[in-house]
Amino acid sequence: MENLLKLHNIHTHIGQYHILQGIDFEAKEGEVSVLLGRNGAGKTTTLKTIMGLTPASSGAVHYLNQDITKKPTYDIANLGIGYVPENQGIFGQLTVEENLKVAIRKETPEIMEKQEYVLNLFPDLKKFWKKAGGNLSGGQKQMLAMARAFVNDSKLLLIDEPSKGLAPIVIEKVMEAIVEMKKQTTIVLVEQNFLMASNIGDTYTLIDDGRTVRSGEMSELIQNDELKQKYLGIG
Amino acid sequence: MNQPALLSKQNIIFAILLVVLVAFPFVADSRTLTILLTQIFIFGILAMSYDILLGYTGIVSFGHAMFFGIGAYSTAIMLKEIQPTIPVFIGSIVVGMVLAGILSFFVGLLTLRLKSHFFAMLTLAISGLLLVVAEKWRSVTKGNDGFTFRAPDVFKDRIVFYFCVLACLVIVFLILRRFVNSPLGRVLIAIRENEQRTRSLGFKTLHYKVISSIVAGVIASLAGSLYAISLRFVNTSMMTMDITLDALLMTIIGGVGTLVGPLVGSVVIEFAQHYLSGLARDYPIFERWIIFFGIIYILAVVFFPKGIVGSILTKISKWKQRDQVPLPESKERSK
Numbered sequence: 001m002e003n004l005l006k007l008h009n010i011h012t013h014i015g016q017y018h019i020l021q022g023i024d025f026e027a028k029e030g031e032v033s034v035l036l037g038r039n040g041a042g043k044t045t046t047l048k049t050i051m052g053l054t055p056a057s058s059g060a061v062h063y064l065n066q067d068i069t070k071k072p073t074y075d076i077a078n079l080g081i082g083y084v085p086e087n088q089g090i091f092g093q094l095t096v097e098e099n100l101k102v103a104i105r106k107e108t109p110e111i112m113e114k115q116e117y118v119l120n121l122f123p124d125l126k127k128f129w130k131k132a133g134g135n136l137s138g139g140q141k142q143m144l145a146m147a148r149a150f151v152n153d154s155k156l157l158l159i160d161e162p163s164k165g166l167a168p169i170v171i172e173k174v175m176e177a178i179v180e181m182k183k184q185t186t187i188v189l190v191e192q193n194f195l196m197a198s199n200i201g202d203t204y205t206l207i208d209d210g211r212t213v214r215s216g217e218m219s220e221l222i223q224n225d226e227l228k229q230k231y232l233g234i235g
Numbered sequence: 236m237n238q239p240a241l242l243s244k245q246n247i248i249f250a251i252l253l254v255v256l257v258a259f260p261f262v263a264d265s266r267t268l269t270i271l272l273t274q275i276f277i278f279g280i281l282a283m284s285y286d287i288l289l290g291y292t293g294i295v296s297f298g299h300a301m302f303f304g305i306g307a308y309s310t311a312i313m314l315k316e317i318q319p320t321i322p323v324f325i326g327s328i329v330v331g332m333v334l335a336g337i338l339s340f341f342v343g344l345l346t347l348r349l350k351s352h353f354f355a356m357l358t359l360a361i362s363g364l365l366l367v368v369a370e371k372w373r374s375v376t377k378g379n380d381g382f383t384f385r386a387p388d389v390f391k392d393r394i395v396f397y398f399c400v401l402a403c404l405v406i407v408f409l410i411l412r413r414f415v416n417s418p419l420g421r422v423l424i425a426i427r428e429n430e431q432r433t434r435s436l437g438f439k440t441l442h443y444k445v446i447s448s449i450v451a452g453v454i455a456s457l458a459g460s461l462y463a464i465s466l467r468f469v470n471t472s473m474m475t476m477d478i479t480l481d482a483l484l485m486t487i488i489g490g491v492g493t494l495v496g497p498l499v500g501s502v503v504i505e506f507a508q509h510y511l512s513g514l515a516r517d518y519p520i521f522e523r524w525i526i527f528f529g530i531i532y533i534l535a536v537v538f539f540p541k542g543i544v545g546s547i548l549t550k551i552s553k554w555k556q557r558d559q560v561p562l563p564e565s566k567e568r569s570k
Contacts, residue, residue, distance in 0.1 A: 051435050077437035089432035091425045093492070102421045103436050132552075152437070 003062075004029045004156055004186050005050070010059035012042075012049045019045045021210040023059070027156065032178065032187045034201035034218065036194070036232060042210040043190040044086055047158045050188075051083050052076050063156070082149030086160040086190075088141045092134025096125050096144055099133045103148045111153060117184075118147040121177050139170035146177060156186045163193045175200055194234055198222050206231050256401055260394045270465075273397050275505045276404040277461045281478075282485035282497030283411055284454035289483070290492030291415055292447040293427030294347070295355045298362030299482055302339060302452040304369065304474030306331035306459025308376060311469035315384035324387050324464070331456040339452025343445035362474070369471045381470025390464055400461050404498075407454055411494055414450065423447055427492070455482075488535045490542025499543050507531055 005027040012020035020042050027033040035043045048054040050061055052073040061069045068076050077083070091099055100118075104111055119126045122143040128136060133144060142162055149157055162178070163171045171193065178187060178200055191197040197204070198218055205215040208231055221227060228234050260269055281303060288294045309331030310324065317323045346357045369376045390396040414420055425433040426440050434440050463469045472478075481504065482497075489500025511524035521527070539546045 053431060053435065072439075073431075073434040074437050074439045077435050083435045085432065085435075089429055089435075091428040091432075093424055093428060094421060098421050101418070102425050102433075105437065135552075148436070 002029050003027070004064065005188065006060075006062040007046070007050070008060045008062070010046070010049055010061065011057045012045055012054055013057045014045070014054055019054075019210050020049060020056070022212065023049075023207065023210070024212045025205050025215070027186055027188050028203070029186050030182070031202040032182055032189055032200050033203045033205065034197045035188065035190045035205050035207060036197060036221075037207035038231070038233065039192075041207045043207055044160055045210075046207065047083065047085075047160050047188070047190060050076070050158060051081065080153065080155035082152060082154030082157045084142075084145045084149045084157065084159045084162065086164060088145040090133040090136070090141045090144055092132060094133055095130050096133060096136070097129050099144055100125075100148055100151055103152045105152065111151065114153065115151050118151050121180055122147055139166050139173065142166065142170075142174055143177065146174070146181070150181055150185065154185055156188065157181065158188045158190075160190045161192060162189070163191065163196050171196060194228070194232055253405065257398075260397055266393060269393050269397050271505060271509055273393070273400050273465055275501050276397075276400045277458050277465060278481065278485060278505060279498040279501040280404055280407050280461070281455055281458035281482050282489065282501050283407060283494055284451045284458065285479075285482040285486050286491060286494055286497045287411065287415070287423075287447055287451045287454070289486055290490075290494075290496070291420065291427060292423045292444055293430075294444065294447065295352075295483075296358040296448075296451075297355050297476065297479055298342070298358030298360075298365075299451070299455055300474050300476065300478035301362040301365045302335040302455035303459035303462070303478050303482075304365070304471070305335045305338065306456030306461075307463035307469045307473045308369070308459075309334060309456070310460040310463045311382070311384050312375065314386065315382065319385040319387050321387050321389060324460075328457060328460045331460050332453045335452040335456035336449050339448045340445060342452075343448035344441075347441055347444040347448065359476070362476070362479070366471060366474045369474055376469075376471065379471050381468055381472075383468045384463075386464045386467050396464065400465075403457065403461060407457065408494070408498075411450075411454070415494060419443070419446065424492070484532060486542075488532070488539070488542055490539075490545030490548070493542070493544045493548065496542045496544035503531075503535075503543070 003026050005025075007023050007025040010020050010023040011018070023042065023046055025033075025035070025046065035046060037043050045054055049056050052068070052071055056069055059069070060067055063076075063079060063081065066079070068079065091102065094102065100115065104115070124140050125144055125147060128140065133141065136144060146159065146162065159178070162174050166174065175196055178189070181187065182200070189197065189201065198221070201218040203216065204218050204221050206213045206227070213231065214227065256272070259272065285299055288296050288299070306328070310327040313323055313327035313330065342358065342361055346354050346361070349357060370378045390399070415423070422433065422438055422443050425436070425438075426443055430440050459473065462473065485500030485504050486497045487500070488503055489498065490496025507528060511521055511527050514521035515524060535543075541549055
């Protein structure tokens, strides 16, 4: 499979702080690539750097063999990268319908088909179609955020901690949805919940102190207790 | 945010209100009240234009009065220098709107890249600059002394002018309602809620903010033109911060992001101004009516943080939710 996204020696500063100090990462087409690491390791900043929200100070981000390092966020999004932030970023005053529609730039038959697909994936959204986004539960907001990023024909989805703050039963639903979405798109996932990450991830990249320390097949990490203990605090 | 159906409750209420306002001059023979209502309509238009900025796009501008002033001066100068006829009056409105549109485009392009408070300060500075230009350019504006001019003869009848302003209000309201309910309006709301998030959905937010700034500027100019006709006088006080503050307070007290709220705000503020200052004849303490006015503002902000209409809408929404089935994921930890 081809590399859809490639990060090479990314350094990112936020103000005076040097957050990312050498991130190398690849996401292959059709796979779920998981970014793992402790709190504050730089996982979220990596996603924000890909989206151009915290632009890289040096290094290169390549997407579909195109250098997108210096591109503005809206251009990156228009190239087909969907982003689901940690706090979901739902527009609370807009209804579920409007939250989805605001993401759809052109109502082509393919996009409408995709909207139908995503609504079948998350039936709750259909149920609360006219309800304001701010009045949804945490799980529903997460589903709406994922649906919104997915519906606009995204070739690559960046999902930041989708299980954060959700009850186990909802996490299960979200996991099922990601597995289903994987059939149609490539996913880069940031996840603290190792059980979830190991269940749905194909490959992993371990980040520590803003640096990539290791990457490989998920099956390899599952069996490597030493690595899990050292970088994730589990064993 | 959806466009209400033609026979929705909301539209029926608006229609009834419109019938009452149309019938008003024929039923109540009060010149004072007719003038006061005309003033309310004009400031209602101004406040709605401000709501597009503040309520729908999340932009706080301290320079909105400059567009109001441009409209007022365009109308006053053209009616004085050309002739006081209806075609010239309409032409002056168009000229004012075009000038306001061009200015708001450049002001927006220059300032909207900045973060909200820096933007607010810069709009204040530009508006101040324009005020100084207007004061110094005495050959055209007559500075702070201002000048009187003749309005078209048809407007000598206050009732005709009342209907003209009411028609403008209704048209502006319908256009703005269509605007905020359009896909473009949805993007503006998205920008207000989370600009970064809107950018990461693929929107070049600056373009949308500039469009919002132009729409608000053009509508404010229309309000300025009508205001100049209502006074038959214009001076630089129409470009001062006081006018912007009035629009801001009308929007906040009525309810930001509701479009109807600023209209309610203009009713409250214009009536309060009128009656509080009128009470001074009987009660000397009301000579300081502006203090009472301040108290009304404080109470309104404390007890109605979402404004009058905003608070009512929240109550209705909560009341509707009470009847709904509990959400399936109610066991989730609160986030």
